[in-house]
Amino acid sequence: MRELAKKRLSENLKQSVKYLTLVFNDFFILALIFLFGALMFWYAQAMKTMPSNLWFYRPLVGFILWVPLLAGHLVTLIKEADMQFLFTQDEQMDQYLKPMKHYSLVLPFILEILLAGIVFPFATIKAEINIFSYILLVATMLLIKVTELDIEKNNLYLGKKASFSIVSLGALLAALISAYYSYIGIVIGVLGILLVPNFQLTFGKRMDKTMLFDWRYAAESEKARKDRVYSIFSMFTDVAEKQVAIKRRKYLDFLLPKSIAKENPNLFLYRRSLLRNPEYLNLLVRMTVFAILVSWLVQDWRWALGLSCLVIFLTVYQLLPMATEFDRNFMYRVYPIERQNRGKDLVKVLTIGLFIQWLLISICWLIVLPINVSLFEAMAILLGFTLIVVATYLPNRVKKMNQKNFGIR
Amino acid sequence: MTLKIEHLTGGYTGVPVIKDINLEIKPGESLGLIGLNGAGKSTTIKHILGLLRPQKGKISLNDVVLTEQPTKFKREVAYIPETPILYPELTLKEHLELTMLSYHLDEKKAWERAHELLKMFRLDDKLGWLPIHFSKGMRQKVMIVSAFLADTSLLVIDEPFTGLDPLAVANLIDLIKKAIANGKMVLMTTHVLADAQQAISNYAVLNNGTIEVIGSLQEIRQHYGLKPDDPFDKLYLTLNREDHSNA
Numbered sequence: 001m002r003e004l005a006k007k008r009l010s011e012n013l014k015q016s017v018k019y020l021t022l023v024f025n026d027f028f029i030l031a032l033i034f035l036f037g038a039l040m041f042w043y044a045q046a047m048k049t050m051p052s053n054l055w056f057y058r059p060l061v062g063f064i065l066w067v068p069l070l071a072g073h074l075v076t077l078i079k080e081a082d083m084q085f086l087f088t089q090d091e092q093m094d095q096y097l098k099p100m101k102h103y104s105l106v107l108p109f110i111l112e113i114l115l116a117g118i119v120f121p122f123a124t125i126k127a128e129i130n131i132f133s134y135i136l137l138v139a140t141m142l143l144i145k146v147t148e149l150d151i152e153k154n155n156l157y158l159g160k161k162a163s164f165s166i167v168s169l170g171a172l173l174a175a176l177i178s179a180y181y182s183y184i185g186i187v188i189g190v191l192g193i194l195l196v197p198n199f200q201l202t203f204g205k206r207m208d209k210t211m212l213f214d215w216r217y218a219a220e221s222e223k224a225r226k227d228r229v230y231s232i233f234s235m236f237t238d239v240a241e242k243q244v245a246i247k248r249r250k251y252l253d254f255l256l257p258k259s260i261a262k263e264n265p266n267l268f269l270y271r272r273s274l275l276r277n278p279e280y281l282n283l284l285v286r287m288t289v290f291a292i293l294v295s296w297l298v299q300d301w302r303w304a305l306g307l308s309c310l311v312i313f314l315t316v317y318q319l320l321p322m323a324t325e326f327d328r329n330f331m332y333r334v335y336p337i338e339r340q341n342r343g344k345d346l347v348k349v350l351t352i353g354l355f356i357q358w359l360l361i362s363i364c365w366l367i368v369l370p371i372n373v374s375l376f377e378a379m380a381i382l383l384g385f386t387l388i389v390v391a392t393y394l395p396n397r398v399k400k401m402n403q404k405n406f407g408i409r
Numbered sequence: 410m411t412l413k414i415e416h417l418t419g420g421y422t423g424v425p426v427i428k429d430i431n432l433e434i435k436p437g438e439s440l441g442l443i444g445l446n447g448a449g450k451s452t453t454i455k456h457i458l459g460l461l462r463p464q465k466g467k468i469s470l471n472d473v474v475l476t477e478q479p480t481k482f483k484r485e486v487a488y489i490p491e492t493p494i495l496y497p498e499l500t501l502k503e504h505l506e507l508t509m510l511s512y513h514l515d516e517k518k519a520w521e522r523a524h525e526l527l528k529m530f531r532l533d534d535k536l537g538w539l540p541i542h543f544s545k546g547m548r549q550k551v552m553i554v555s556a557f558l559a560d561t562s563l564l565v566i567d568e569p570f571t572g573l574d575p576l577a578v579a580n581l582i583d584l585i586k587k588a589i590a591n592g593k594m595v596l597m598t599t600h601v602l603a604d605a606q607q608a609i610s611n612y613a614v615l616n617n618g619t620i621e622v623i624g625s626l627q628e629i630r631q632h633y634g635l636k637p638d639d640p641f642d643k644l645y646l647t648l649n650r651e652d653h654s655n656a
């Protein structure tokens with residue numbers, strides 16, 4: 001089982017490296033360097049001016065050090081087929097999960113240590129936590145992560161399961177208290193050091209000897225974990241393995257035509273896909289919220305206009321895969337559905353979606369930005385830009401995608 | 410309307426899976442395609458549905474040639490696949506509406522027919538459900554309802570009895586019989602001959618991508634030297650022996 005775990009981990013690492021290379025491409029790295037540089041510059045400047053030892057500094061340090069614990073759930077790489085083919089291996093699963101746990105610790109440990117390094121000047125100078133207590137606080141956080149993974153591992157066996165949100169909230173509370181009262185931090189740290197191995201021993205024994213492995217739960221949890229990882233990758237690149245869980249969203253049915261008399265199959269499908277496929281609707285919502293948030297932060301109509309234009313263009317760019325999404329459906333190819341004009345149908349559907357996006361951004365501008373004539377001009381320009389993207393860029397790209405897939409002109 | 414398959418050779422790559430297939434089905438006729446796994450049944454069906462491009466030969470419905478007028482050809486073909494394939498984002502009601510739109514059906518008449526079919530397969534109270542909430546058998550029933558709703562000249566049915574409850578199998582056989590009686594053409598692949606022979610009159614035995622014999626079950630028995638009371642499974646044993654001797 002240990003060998004199987006190692007083989008799967010190596011395959012998983014290869015796959016992750018493949019996607020990470022795509023995500024962290026040259027442009028993205030460059031953008032990150034600039035962003036990180038700007039953030040560090042701001043941090044250095046702020047350190048010079050901010051007052052020392054305010055009451056919330058220590059809990060803030062605790063909170064910041066708790067955040068990396070949210071990353072990195074237990075990687076199990078359990079597959080659905082394991083329910084059939086490893087069904088008799090319950091007692092060996094602890095051996096299988098050992099290397100999995102070590103692997104799962106890598107990401108949160110790296111993030112925790114990295115963040116601890118960045119926060120160090122603030123924690124020791126402004127929050128006045130002594131160095132020894134700070135190191136102990138970081139060590140406590142790392143031990144809490146180990147304990148969290150042990151709880152997740154324990155949950156993989158049949159029986160009562162601990163809620164991860166409660167465990168996580170407990171960790172937050174421990175982080176806040178340890179940061180605020182250094183001596184309690186020492187107690188928690190020491191308790192952690194004593195309890196974690198003990199926890200492993202106590203529960204480890206139970207796992208091996210008295211508990212049955214919960215195959216279905218393990219397969220579903222791993223699928224959910226993978227979906228979360230793929231969702232992050234898919235924000236930057238195409239992820240072939242990503243499976244989409246469609247949401248019914250009945251409350252949005254008012255956006256669909258009441259009668260099908262004026263519909264055609266492509267329009268009919270695209271409308272429902274935009275409303276029910278989380279990939280598309282969530283993207284539209286996310287980008288709209290992002291545009292509103294950025295506009296509020298910059299507090300200047302010129303910047304808000306420029307950034308909102310960029311957001312609208314990126315929304316269209318990321319919605320382009322809709323053009324060929326049904327080509328993978330066997331029945332779409334069997335049904336007598338004309339594909340000649342489907343590009344126009346997609347443009348019709350996205351025009352409505354983007355118009356709603358423009359409307360929401362404009363309404364929020366009226367709330368968050370200073371109202372003057374320029375703001376109304378910016379709204380008109382944003383509408384004009386949206387229409388130009390919809391009338392020129394979108395049809396052109398859709399046409400190219402259809403030509404590539406089916407030779408449709 | 411007549412389905413004509415003339416000298417059809419094809420497959421997935423350059424190497425043909427089916428070789429020089431000739432078939433003809435006239436209105437009111439049915440044909441069962443039988444053979445071992447890998448004989449070329451599904452490949453033949455995929456060619457008829459326009460999912461594969463023939464390497465040689467022609468498929469036509471009357472004078473409408475599939476490769477020349479695919480949409481017009483497909484408008485006369487309904488298909489029930491072995492594994493149900495639905496649109497995850499459409500409810501059952503919307504699958505039926507999509508069928509109405511794709512096959513240009515009169516909405517009012519189509520809904521009357523749809524309600525009959527839905528009741529027959531006990532789906533009439535599940536119109537708002539998404540496919541994710543259906544069992545495999547229920548999904549297969551959605552495919553059956555959609556195919557019979559389309560009311561086409563040709564019905565292509567691939568292993569239809571898998572995963573269906575006995576009541577649904579009986580209803581499906583009944584629907585196929587009625588379709589044939591109304592002048593429709595039916596092409597079906599199946600291994601469950603006991604059920605199939607209730608509706609299908611003629612059979613074509615595919616072996617290694619070619620048609621060995623076409624005829625009634627009686628004629629096929631005679632061709633393979635089976636006695637009238639021999640179980641039909643013996644045919645598969647004979648095909649298996651032939652397959653090995655060819656190898």
